Amino acid sequence: MAKNFESESRKLLLRLREAMAEHSAGQARLDKITRLIASSMGTEVCSIYLFRDPETLELCATEGLKPESVHQTRLRIGEGLVGRVAKKGRVVNSADAPSESGFRYMPETGEEIYSSFCGIPIQRLGENLGVLVVQSKEARNYSSDEVYALEVVAMVIAEMTELGAFVGEGAALSPLHQQSVLIRGGTAQEGAAEGKVWLHEPRVVISNPIADDPETEVQRLEAAIEELRVGVDRMLEGALGGDKDQLQVMEAYRMFANSKGWLKRMKQDIGQGLSAEAAVEKEQSIARARMGQATDAYLRDRLHDLDDLSNRLLRILTGQGRDTGAEMPENPILVARNIGPAELLEYDRKLKGVVLEEGSVGSHAAIVARALAIPLIVHAERITTEALNGDTIMVDGDEGVVHLRPDETVATAFRDKMAMQTDAQTRYASIRDKPAETLDGTTIQLMMNAGLMADLPSLAGSGAEGVGLFRTELQFLIRNQMPRRTELAELYSRVMDSAKGKRVVFRTLDIGSDKVLPYMAPQDEPNPALGWRAIRVGLDKPGVLRMQLQALLRAAAGRPLTVMFPFIAQYEEFTAAKAEMDKAVAREKILGHPLPSELRVGAMLETPSLGFAPQKFFEEVDFISIGGNDLKQFFFAADRENERVRRRYDTLNVSFLTFIEGIVNRCRSTQTPLSFCGEDAGRPLEALCLAAMGLRVLSMRPASIGPVKSLLRRTNLEEVRAIIHEARERGDQSVRNAVKEYLRTANPDA
Structure with a gap:
């Protein structure tokens, strides 16, 4: 690049810095910037378009177009050449703009006399903030040096916007990071929390975008x-x-x-x-x-x-490292682009909630958040650029919504909702030690899900009758190397000690899909949820499975032991996994180690195929646990990580409940114990319908046991079952509305 051009570019940036430092209102600064750029670049027009909302661009300042069009001219993203620059995030440089495909003439601006057009995206860290445009009457392409200089200028404008120079409409331009913001994401863990933002990686603020030397x-x-x-x-x-x-x-x-x-x-x-x-x-x-x-x-x-x-x-x-010297606020809610399970666990139980820009409902972080019983929102777009440390934030994990710097109306409504939940928890505590017995005399066993030692204190406090699922993979995910057998045996032993004689169902290592070990070579699979995962990994790489089974047997030390294998899709997979357990038992016997006083070996039914397994499978397996999260996504062919489709299908769909009923009947014919484990088991209405279908054991997060038990104890299960059958006979797609209506009339307090 020519030295003189570099010199002119630096002069322009220095003038921009002076404009930025002025104490004039945001609009006046923006107007001056467009004049400076037009003058320095030798063009008749310079305009700045900024995003008014994610889909709309607004002309916020111009030199050369009609002044009255400022804050009046708006474009949808993708509309016209300006909209194309915004949508693609790429430069458009044309000597004859009106002849370009997609050109849109805006008569209110008076731009019809200008032929050439160069649009530059205004971006910061991949986020599109707007478009910088220069135009001239002369039909010419702007040189690569000129385009490069404009890109540098756009970078500085992006910094100025980020620092709160101007966002909004007209003279009442509101500084960024002071506005109330609502961000919609996906629910990865339910619950509600209010607190202050704590950024996992505080954003580096650049206070000197322009240099003298x-x-x-x-x-x-x-x-x-x-x-x-x-x-x-x-x-x-x-x-x-x-x-x-x-x-x-x-x-x-x-x-x-x-x-x-x-x-x-x-x-x-x-x-x-x-x-x-x-x-x-x-x-x-x-x-x-x-x-x-x-x-x-x-x-x-x-x-x-x-x-x-x-x-x-x-x-x-x-010098703005992670350790900025800032103190974590009270009631911190972690905000991050993404986070690993080990990093999340380092915060211990200080956090009240987590909001991630990326993440997924089945990610490592989601698993840990469930174990910590804190709400988690994923796919919260732009949260890391919108939030600052110490901002007030309200997380509604039930709705998948984040309120950042909420106004008083929103805050009051949110606090009312939290107060109602607190009151409800007080009511649930009064029935903690009572059975989940319905009005018609049916008792449902309510178990809790766990994955960390920190979960176990909830066993007594929640009223759970045992641990229906202990996720063993967390101990593998939070380390940088494979844990030793002795370490696992000690951990599993402590889990049994903490359960104080209540049953704990240990699920063997469930990795693959979205749970990849840090020290395991990732598999490049087009659809990992349907790929090499769970028991498939265990049977293909039996060393780890054998080591884990030996650790479980040694942890039992003569006590009862319950183990289940995940993601069993066919009878032969269960027999192969059971054979590994038999070998481990035989080896422990030879070594003279005490064997469990009772050993129960079960399977997770997470694929529709296992529901149609040979009768011999149902006769041989000690128990079956329906893994509702995976089963539902495979039943409906709807990826639970895909927000477009995962909410499209209802657990209370007649087809799904009929399939569940079929499994119940098969297990009943062979007297095989059956349970349901998953998010739906912890939703009162869904739990009620699952119980009506014949399920007598439900496993859920500890906080869900109170609400589920409360509804079960106030409802007649036989009547609910009749309502479901009537809906099925009518040809209803879902029984949800019918059961809700029944509860409103038969049990107004439910």
Whole structure:
């Protein structure tokens, strides 16, 4: 790039910095910026369009178009050339804009006299904030140097917007991070909580996007890059004991840290007038934008590496590390892009809730959040850029909604809802030690789900009659290496001790799909939920399964032991897994170790195929637990990680309940104990209908036992069963409305 052009670019940025520092109102600053850019670039028009909402762009300032069109002209994303830039996140550079496909003429702006058009996305860290446009009467393409200079200017505007210079409409422009924001996401763990934001990785704030001395900035960048490389080398040394795949990942990470192209691009940005920090963030924003468009998994991973390296580099340059010295507020609600199970557990039980920008309903973090009994929202778009440490935040895990900096009306309504839930929990405590016996004399056994030692105190407090599912994979997921057999045996023994004689059903390692061990080579599968997971991994790699079974047998130390195998899809898989248990028992006997006084070996029914297994399976298995979460997604062919389809199908669908009833009848004919485990078991209405279908054991999170027991004790199960059969006879798709109506009339308090 020519030296004189770089010099002009720096002059423009310095003028922009002066405009940014002025104490004038946001609109006046924005108007001055468009004048400065038009003058410096030698164009008749410069306009700034900002997002009014996720789908609408608004003309917020212009030099050259009709002033009265400001805050009046709006475009939908994808509409016209401006909308195309916003949608694609890419530059549009045309010498003859009216001839371009999709061109939209806006008569109120007076732009019909301008032929050339160059639109630049205003982005920050992959988030589209708006579009910077320059236009001129002369039919010409803007040069690559001019486009590059405009990209640098757009980067600075993005920083100014992020710092609260202007967002909103007209003269009443509200500063960002002061507005009340409602964000919709997905429910990964139910519950409600109010607290203060605690950012897992506090956002690095760049206070100096424009630099006076490029040479000094380059020196700062090079020193920071060197510190970064030393740190990555140390990480690589620490991984030398890992497996081949882990080393390959770390080598790829180091390759990016040493990328000459990356450093060259950042130096070019500095040459245009950006500070070292702003240069890093500009390239990071480009990588984030590409990450969102990449379909290749390998490329996405590499762009993610670059994103992570950029964050590390920014912390080095700004000194804004994770340990900022800020104290965690009371009632903290964690906000993060994503988080691993080990990191989440490090917070212990201090957190009141978790909100993730990414994540999934079956992620490691979701499993831990359920174990900690705190609400978790996933897919909360833009939460990490909207939230600041200490912001008031209200998390409604039941509805999948986050209220950030809520106004008083919203806050009052939310607190009323929480108060009602607290009152309800007080009522549930009064029936804690009473049986879940319905009005017609049917007793339902209510068990709890667990996965951590920290869960076990809930066994007594919740009124659960035992642990219907103890997830053993958490102990594998939160470590960087395979746990030893002795460690597992000690843990399982402590679990049994804490249960104080109540039954604990241990599920063997359920990994794969969305639960990948940090030290296990990831499998590139097009549909992992239907792939190599759970018992399939255990049977193909029997060493880990045998080790875990031996640990369970030793933990029992002569006490009763209950074990079940996950994701059994056919009879032969159960017989193969049971054979491994028989071998483990025989080995323990030879070694002279005490054997369990009673050993029950069961299977999880999570695929429709097992419901049609040979009669011999139902005769041989000691018990069956229906894994409702997986069974429902396979029954309806609706991925439970896909928000578009997972809520489309109802657990109380007549077809699904009929299938459940069929399993109940098969188990009844062979006197095989049957239970239902999953989120639906903890929803009172669903639990009631499952019980009406013949299920007598339900396992759920501890907090759900009170509400479920309360409804069961106030309802006649035979009458509910009759209502379900009537709905089925009528051809209703779901029995939900019919059962709700019955409860309203027969039991108004239910």
